[in-house]
Amino acid sequence: MALIExxxxxxxxxVPNGTLHAVDDVSFKxxxxxxxxxxxxxxxxxxTLGTTLIHLQESTGGKILFEGRDVTHLDKKExxxxxxxxxxxxxDPYSSLNPRYNIARTIMEPLEISGRFxxxxxxxxxxxxxxxxxxxxxxxxxxxxxxLDGGRRQRVGIGRALALNPKFIVCDEPVSALDVSxxxxxxxxxxxxxxxxxxTYMFVTHDLxxxxxxxxxxxxxxxxxxxxxxxxxxxxEKPLHPYTQALLSxxxxxxxxxxxxxxxxxxxxxxxxxxxxxxxxxxxCPYATAKCQEPQQLREIESGHFVQCCRxxxxx
Amino acid sequence: xxxxxxxxxxGVNQWQEVLNILIHNPNAIIGFVIVAVLIILAILAPWxxxxxxxEMNLAIAKQGPSAAxxxxxxxLGRDILSRILYGGRYSMSLGFLSVGLGAIVAMVIGSIAGxxxxxxxxxxxxxxxxxSAIPGMLLSIIVAxxxxxxxxxxxxxxxxxxxxxxxxxxxAQILSIxxxxxxxxxxxxxxxxxxxxxxxxxxxxxMPMIINCTSRLAxxxxxxxxxxxIGLGVQPPEPEWGAMLAGARGYIRTYPYMLISPGVFIALSxxxxxxxxxxxxxxxxxxxxx
Amino acid sequence: xxxxxxxxxxxxxxxxxxxxxxxQYTSMGxxxxxxNGISFRLNKGETLALVGETGAGKTSIAKAILRILPxxxxxxxxxxxxxxxxxxxxxxxxxxxxxxxxxxxxxxDPMTAxxxxxxIGRQISEVVSxxxxxxxxxxxxxxxxxxxxxxxxxxxxxxxxxxxSGGMKQRVVIAIALACNPELLLADEPTTALDVTxxxxxxxxxxxxxxxxxxSMILITHDLGVVNETCDNVAVVYAGKIIESGKKYxxxxxxxxxxxxxxxxxxxxxxxxxxxxxxxxxxxPDPTNLPDGCAFAPRCPHATDKCRKGTIPAVELEPxxxxxxxxxxxxxxxx
Numbered sequence: 007m008a009l010i011e012x013x014x015x016x017x018x019x020x021v022p023n024g025t026l027h028a029v030d031d032v033s034f035k036x037x038x039x040x041x042x043x044x045x046x047x048x049x050x051x052x053x054t055l056g057t058t059l060i061h062l063q064e065s066t067g068g069k070i071l072f073e074g075r076d077v078t079h080l081d082k083k084e085x086x087x088x089x090x091x092x093x094x095x096x097x098d099p100y101s102s103l104n105p106r107y108n109i110a111r112t113i114m115e116p117l118e119i120s121g122r123f124x125x126x127x128x129x130x131x132x133x134x135x136x137x138x139x140x141x142x143x144x145x146x147x148x149x150x151x152x153x154l155d156g157g158r159r160q161r162v163g164i165g166r167a168l169a170l171n172p173k174f175i176v177c178d179e180p181v182s183a184l185d186v187s188x189x190x191x192x193x194x195x196x197x198x199x200x201x202x203x204x205x206t207y208m209f210v211t212h213d214l215x216x217x218x219x220x221x222x223x224x225x226x227x228x229x230x231x232x233x234x235x236x237x238x239x240x241x242x243e244k245p246l247h248p249y250t251q252a253l254l255s256x257x258x259x260x261x262x263x264x265x266x267x268x269x270x271x272x273x274x275x276x277x278x279x280x281x282x283x284x285x286x287x288x289x290x291c292p293y294a295t296a297k298c299q300e301p302q303q304l305r306e307i308e309s310g311h312f313v314q315c316c317r318x319x320x321x322x
Numbered sequence: 323x324x325x326x327x328x329x330x331x332x333g334v335n336q337w338q339e340v341l342n343i344l345i346h347n348p349n350a351i352i353g354f355v356i357v358a359v360l361i362i363l364a365i366l367a368p369w370x371x372x373x374x375x376x377e378m379n380l381a382i383a384k385q386g387p388s389a390a391x392x393x394x395x396x397x398l399g400r401d402i403l404s405r406i407l408y409g410g411r412y413s414m415s416l417g418f419l420s421v422g423l424g425a426i427v428a429m430v431i432g433s434i435a436g437x438x439x440x441x442x443x444x445x446x447x448x449x450x451x452x453x454s455a456i457p458g459m460l461l462s463i464i465v466a467x468x469x470x471x472x473x474x475x476x477x478x479x480x481x482x483x484x485x486x487x488x489x490x491x492x493x494a495q496i497l498s499i500x501x502x503x504x505x506x507x508x509x510x511x512x513x514x515x516x517x518x519x520x521x522x523x524x525x526x527x528x529m530p531m532i533i534n535c536t537s538r539l540a541x542x543x544x545x546x547x548x549x550x551x552i553g554l555g556v557q558p559p560e561p562e563w564g565a566m567l568a569g570a571r572g573y574i575r576t577y578p579y580m581l582i583s584p585g586v587f588i589a590l591s592x593x594x595x596x597x598x599x600x601x602x603x604x605x606x607x608x609x610x611x612x
Numbered sequence: 613x614x615x616x617x618x619x620x621x622x623x624x625x626x627x628x629x630x631x632x633x634x635x636q637y638t639s640m641g642x643x644x645x646x647x648n649g650i651s652f653r654l655n656k657g658e659t660l661a662l663v664g665e666t667g668a669g670k671t672s673i674a675k676a677i678l679r680i681l682p683x684x685x686x687x688x689x690x691x692x693x694x695x696x697x698x699x700x701x702x703x704x705x706x707x708x709x710x711x712x713x714x715x716x717x718x719x720x721d722p723m724t725a726x727x728x729x730x731x732i733g734r735q736i737s738e739v740v741s742x743x744x745x746x747x748x749x750x751x752x753x754x755x756x757x758x759x760x761x762x763x764x765x766x767x768x769x770x771x772x773x774x775x776x777s778g779g780m781k782q783r784v785v786i787a788i789a790l791a792c793n794p795e796l797l798l799a800d801e802p803t804t805a806l807d808v809t810x811x812x813x814x815x816x817x818x819x820x821x822x823x824x825x826x827x828s829m830i831l832i833t834h835d836l837g838v839v840n841e842t843c844d845n846v847a848v849v850y851a852g853k854i855i856e857s858g859k860k861y862x863x864x865x866x867x868x869x870x871x872x873x874x875x876x877x878x879x880x881x882x883x884x885x886x887x888x889x890x891x892x893x894x895x896x897p898d899p900t901n902l903p904d905g906c907a908f909a910p911r912c913p914h915a916t917d918k919c920r921k922g923t924i925p926a927v928e929l930e931p932x933x934x935x936x937x938x939x940x941x942x943x944x945x946x947x
Contacts, residue, residue: 047807062506089512102503106525116511148333185665190878190891215880256812258837262864271809274777
């Protein structure tokens, strides 16, 4: 049984011009102890997917299953319990910490609220243990966020997410705002923690090279639709969906010897507001036909490899 | 640039940083000194006034500055210096209290509107719109005329003019802070609404309101003077700088010294608060720190 | 010209020759050493990449060349020879003739680089009118031509910036920069704020225009992939110094400096198969308090005491490939 299962999940927003389909009919499973990478460009809905899964926003349709239980709609008490199982790490280390709290307090707060500890001393002890785990030096524990660099702030964010002992963590672009040399440190930390604590991650990012390192499986999203999902290895070896192919070929390579074959996409992203039925990538797809305007299905093309494209068999 | 932090000083929170910046700003120091001196004079008035501020002595009325009466005497023979000192108590306290009361009410209204949104927000903000549709001076006159001229009535009359604008400022800040990731993180950590509002949102929203309040203090002093000038606010024989100006109206050409002292003190206090407010705003502006 | 001057003139690079450029900012009593004695040359038609992380000083270099550093807080020194003349010595009026005309700059954030209240067509024709003595109609025609050149239909000449997406805004910014056919283009992280597929389009556009108009370019970036796709030469910047420079092929194939190696190792490269990345330990140095000797020594796994004193000289590893490190031989033996 998968730890997290998402079935036909939808999240729509009401905007002045109509309805914004941020997440539209997304289905996948995440096994315990693995990392599911969710990739896509701006407006694909990956961040919304993350915040909806942990109930920071309420879904508009579909089902969310956690450890086999239906957690799509939760009352207050269930929500409290759910939040101790699922947590989130945010992208921006500058706005994800309360500037008025020093970092010890940031980590102690969820511990206090959980009610698991009896005295302030115990809480502080646990907080120290967590800060050891994520690599924050003792001398910095009384510091305020603005006194620390991005990498350290992100470690605090990770520590805070670990405080309630969650099973599942949504990592929303946790290293995108960091310098390359610091990115590597934080990514290694996340992977070490996953091993130590048997954590399950949903790793949201736009950076394909990062996601390859950390994910076991990947979901590719485009304008709210899930276009392809399979193991990380398969995705990079043999991407099937035209968008995935274009995405992978668009990444500037650091290999001096290879000349990249680039799939150039024409045009810009279409609007996710009041979208027409059918594949949203069709407007830019080099293989689009009239069939693509009809509502699409996610199909299992090979074992464990799902693609939402009606022309997959014909394209090659 | 943002990643280069001096790691020697730690545990310095933002208020302390602001203080650090202010200390190095000459404008801030001048403003602070002026305001501090005026406040000290006001507090010590009962002990340092040379004469009883109500004591009339028509024999020595309308006399210019002399050794006995440093600022001279007014038309009823009262010592102007003593009246300035006591007047300061009224002017300064009315200024602080009216802005303070306005700020507190604004905080309640602004945070409820900002955090809960929806129809509550709509209702409260439309009420504030109605309030701001009435010109400030007129509003205070109406309230003062309705309530009376007792001290606490004057405070309320002056406070009302501040509520609408301050609540809007606070609400705007709350709307922006509400979406910040650390508030989302607090929700994800099972923080109660109460805790989120009071520990996370409000402490991070008050700065713009505080800065606005410092400039309102300067305006409040002028306002208080204006109220007294037209006969509302502080009533005779109690001294207040504006009232003293009003009383000296008739003597502009004959005994100008009666105008100069209260006028100078009003101007000085406005300058002091403005300097302090300006440098406070500059110190709190994160963009200027780079 | 005296014999000395003639000799000096002969050594000056024909196109762009930057010598010993230093930039300091003063802020609240402390001095930030952003650029610390940088020298490099650029030949006509070539592209140089300035690679480094946040705060390395790359943007300051570009702004110093164009002399658009903030007057009050920034101080620069050194020589910047452009086509033989030292721009640091030119008067402001003469610099204005160069900016936008001979040397143009593209800034990082397309969202804020355009005036939101001015129609984009006018923002392009404005630059043209400023440098050429032509009529309004001719300037407008030029503006429309530039739009077509960057792939935007000329009918959109009278639209406002908010009507364009991020990628299209950046194209407009490029059009403005290239409107007067500059000889040198300074591009500061031109694609960092864009989505990867849009980035690919914009990079292709830049490469295409560069070839057609024979524009030389200095590209500032932290993305080694972008460097590979667009540049001929690379200079790696760390703490305000160029610690390694050379032809792209040489630097990418045989990176010498431990920092450059660290950068490559820290990259989650698509082709690498290791499960853990090799991060560079430690943090970027504090520019108000730079250490003596090699600025990278505190983080370098190969540093010795000799590295922490004095100035580190540049070593020429192969023709044109320089590296500022005194331990290169030992490091090579260690590997």
